[in-house]
Amino acid sequence: MIRIAAALALLAAMAGAAAADPAPPITSDVPHFVEEAAAAGIDHAYTGPWEYFVGGGVATFDCDGDRRPDLFMAGGSSPAALYRNRSATGSALAFEKVDLKIPEEDGKRVLGAYPLDIDNDGFIDLAVLRLGNNLLLKGGPDCSFEIANRAFSFDGGKDWTTAFAANWESNQRYPTLAFGNYVDRHAPGAPWGTCADNELLRPAPADGPVYDDPIRLTPGYCTLSMLFTDWNQSG
Template sequence: MARTTHAAVIGAALALLAGCGGSDESSSGAPRFVDEATSAGIDHVYAGEFEFFVGGGVAAFDCTGDGKDELYFAGGTNPAALYRNESPTGGALRFTAVPSSVTDLTEVTGAYPIDIDSDGVTDLAVLRRGSNVLLRGLGDCAFEDATEAFGIDGGNDWTVAFSATWEGSNALPTLAFGSYLTIEDRTKCGDSRLLRPVDDAAYADPIALSPAYCTLSILFSDWGGSGRRDLRVANDRHYYREGSEQLWRIASDEPPREFTEADGWKQLQIWGMGIASHDLTGDGLPEVFITSQGDNKLQTLEAGPDRPT
């Protein structure tokens, strides 16, 4: 696994934004991306040693209501940073830092935009090497730490993955946090955790998703068209012998349960890195694409939605 670099962290987001704006290229030509980080006003580095060599990245979301995405960068051992998008429509990219002790957190490995309380204002789930944080959006790119207010146990893990889904009529979403190695022992995989709401305003204690095999990505997905979103987990085989990729059954009226070979689940051992899911065949059921340090995997159901095979 290559350590995330300055270019990797900021280049992807800014190149994407540059590619989506005006261009001299013909609309029928191949997309062309230009690194405009410096000229756009971005001055940020994701740094750190071993415990930050996975993670890093950027969350893009509109926190001003003008239809333009702001950027929140993980920083590793450096502070994370929020940048306001002040780019004129159709013009050059321009971002301005929004310093705040609430958002300028250290030990951040990633962040995910989510409207956790459905108030129409984007919140941020901030993943850390340490205690995870839930930042509630207040509007105009202001945030408050609402971790305690929501009863969220932030843990003390090396968290690098996140996904969320709403179960049934719950007002709050179910949250899944994926852990890599344990902080205490770099040879052992840390348990990922599932947080379910206890009522309309707070969360119950986390449920450990064990066994765990050094998770790098997680994704809730209705793989069988049942209306139930189960949790797909991509794991790094570098640190396990008997483990594999995983699928957890997440039903609102029962504890999470790992699918096994008896359920039709086939063991797959790869250096799992990322997950994407989309219906590529038009049958209404999503395929799954898993990136890996080795060969990537594209999976589709063999015999319909009854079994995860």
């Protein structure tokens, strides 16, 4: 009993000493973020009713070749926005809003966007996911964009699109595109158990990107994300 009591007393003393010692300083890198959107010139909001709760976000890419990240922001029921990075190296963040020069209604109902060079011309394009007609925006010099649905023979559909993936298949100059859709809002009983089909678009043999033969992927399982992967290693 005396040995047990002595051991307990020693443990108590050690615990007290440990509690009294200050915690060692953290030496690893710890992220520290400061809200600077307004100071940087960004004034934007993602808004809308329940159809927009599965969307939102920002596509980051360089649209003017200055090696600084520019921002395309989904807006939901509000207009989407493109902000050009005007920050000087080592200085405060600074962004300038760019006129997308597309019809006002096409700039609304945007749920998300993905940057990629669809037509292999060296300028970043955007696959824009919408509540309704999806858009392929062809990028050009100086952060310019134009709707390329007709030029790329792309039917944007009328679904509630919430996912996207792209992949350059073997020996293909242009990417294969996949669009994932959420609930079919027009089906009886929506939104419960009414998942819309997804869509796969392979480029047709042509001098430019042509996506005129979509493949329906069903059932759709109310897709919220997509990924190309060779999961069975078949090549």
